[in-house]
Amino acid sequence: MQIVLEYLEILLKGRCLLGFSGGGDSVALFFLLKKEGVNFDIAILDHGLRAQSQEEIAYAKHLAEKYSKRVHIGQVHLSGSNLEARYRKERYSFFERIIQEFNYTHLILAHHLNDKLEWFFMQLAKGSSLQTLLGFSALEKRVGYDLIRPLIYTQKRTLREYLHTNKYRYFEDETNFSPRFKRNIFRQCVSNPFLEGVFPGFNVARGLVRSFKALEKEKQELYPAINPVKVCGVWVFATHLQNLYYITSLLKNLGYVLSAKQRLELEKNRFNGVFVTAKQTYFVGLGGGLVYVGMAIKNDSRVLPKPYKQACRLLKIPPHLRPLFLNPHWEQNFKILKTLVCAQSN
The missing domain is CATH 3.40.50.620 (HUPs)
Known part of the structure; x- marks a missing residue:
């Protein structure tokens, strides 16, 4: 046999x-x-x-x-x-x-x-x-x-x-x-x-x-492999016709499975959403040609410094995602995001 x-x-x-x-x-x-x-x-x-x-x-x-x-x-x-x-x-x-x-x-x-x-x-x-x-x-x-x-x-x-x-x-x-x-x-x-x-x-x-x-x-032709970049624990990739598929896959890898209703809501809200469980909060956002998928143990209530907020606005990072990138190396990390934006526009 x-x-x-x-x-x-x-x-x-x-x-x-x-x-x-x-x-x-x-x-x-x-x-x-x-x-x-x-x-x-x-x-x-x-x-x-x-x-x-x-x-x-x-x-x-x-x-x-x-x-x-x-x-x-x-x-x-x-x-x-x-x-x-x-x-x-x-x-x-x-x-x-x-x-x-x-x-x-x-x-x-x-x-x-x-x-x-x-x-x-x-x-x-x-x-x-x-x-x-x-x-x-x-x-x-x-x-x-x-x-x-x-x-x-x-x-x-x-x-x-x-x-x-x-x-x-x-x-x-x-x-x-x-x-x-x-x-x-x-x-x-x-x-x-x-x-x-x-x-x-x-x-x-x-x-x-x-x-x-x-x-x-x-399926592989319709949903080609992408190479998301991890910045401050957040997965980032250039916007794509199949955004929902890649978001769903990344969230699943992080341990969260979207329901059919949540997928519809995510599309309706232009791929911006927050999903809360007992242990984690999951974030999805779209801005400046980039899609963001990340998670945190709890919502971050820190006050964002003015220079940091201005840099976020320039990169069009969705407001609900901005606390995830705040750390002592945020300027260096934002250079990575700028590179992704430039690559996407080309």
């Missing part, structure tokens, strides 16, 4: 962290990476939602010890509503803390073709643009690391066959079958029947892979 790992050549050159759960997908990826000689460690987050979570932790420790891997274990206990989205956010935060502390270059996740199709149908039903419809990609550039999904074009059924053929132990997540979660309904009633169905004259899986790859290429 031949399973192709996307971006294997990049993984072989990096220092990787595998997001592990003990489920079939991450277990299959563990052994596939090991077989290919990828240098990786594993990280598992215990969210306490399943009775078997301690067994999964023990299994992660067992694999790490047996195959000389470092295992990073975290815990989070959530209650209330919107648990899936909140847990997903905690999981990524957990991974990113480890990546920063231990200098990993790549985060590897075990999303597969069924996951991608499930997401596609869910977003299609909501009403979404191309970049949202496609969702997660095989390779995503994040701040300080690359996120790679080597199995994104592999069917779940193929992974299960691989596990059973090699008699690898794994755990089944019972929450994947609960009708409480919308994704499960889409998976069971829409995406899996479509992917696994028999349609004379069609190889559905192969066709989907071709379509997704073609759409990814078009």
Whole structure:
């Protein structure tokens, strides 16, 4: 059985962290990476939602010890509503803390073709643009690391066959079958029947892979990579036809996900907005041909010096963003912003 790992050549050159759960997908990826000689460690987050979570932790420790891997274990206990989205956010935060502390270059996740199709149908039903419809990609550039999904074009059924053929132990997540979660309904009633169905004259899986790859290429042309510059902790880039896409991506990297309503409001307000959470305040602004995306622990109430305010006005920095740039080196930092403005005008 031949399973192709996307971006294997990049993984072989990096220092990787595998997001592990003990489920079939991450277990299959563990052994596939090991077989290919990828240098990786594993990280598992215990969210306490399943009775078997301690067994999964023990299994992660067992694999790490047996195959000389470092295992990073975290815990989070959530209650209330919107648990899936909140847990997903905690999981990524957990991974990113480890990546920063231990200098990993790549985060590897075990999303597969069924996951991608499930997401596609869910977003299609909501009403979404191309970049949202496609969702997660095989390779995503994040701040300080690359996120790679080597199995994104592999069917779940193929992974299960691989596990059973090699008699690898794994755990089944019972929450994947609960009708409480919308994704499960889409998976069971829409995406899996479509992917696994028999349609004379069609190889559905192969066709989907071709379509997704073609759409990814078009997405890259429509949303070309930009190189934002970080000034005083604020990401800055030249204004673009796809401002909303880049703002959304940068905010997501900072740990904040815009709702559909917030995206509409942001466009309505010409890409100026403030988003407050219990722990952080996130700022977005557009002025002088530059877009700004940043965050602060709390609102800054300092009085801005007159020369500083005048320099901000000349650069057309939006008022709600000005406190973020105030430090002893603000004049030097503003030279960087002037360079970006000049480059944008040329």
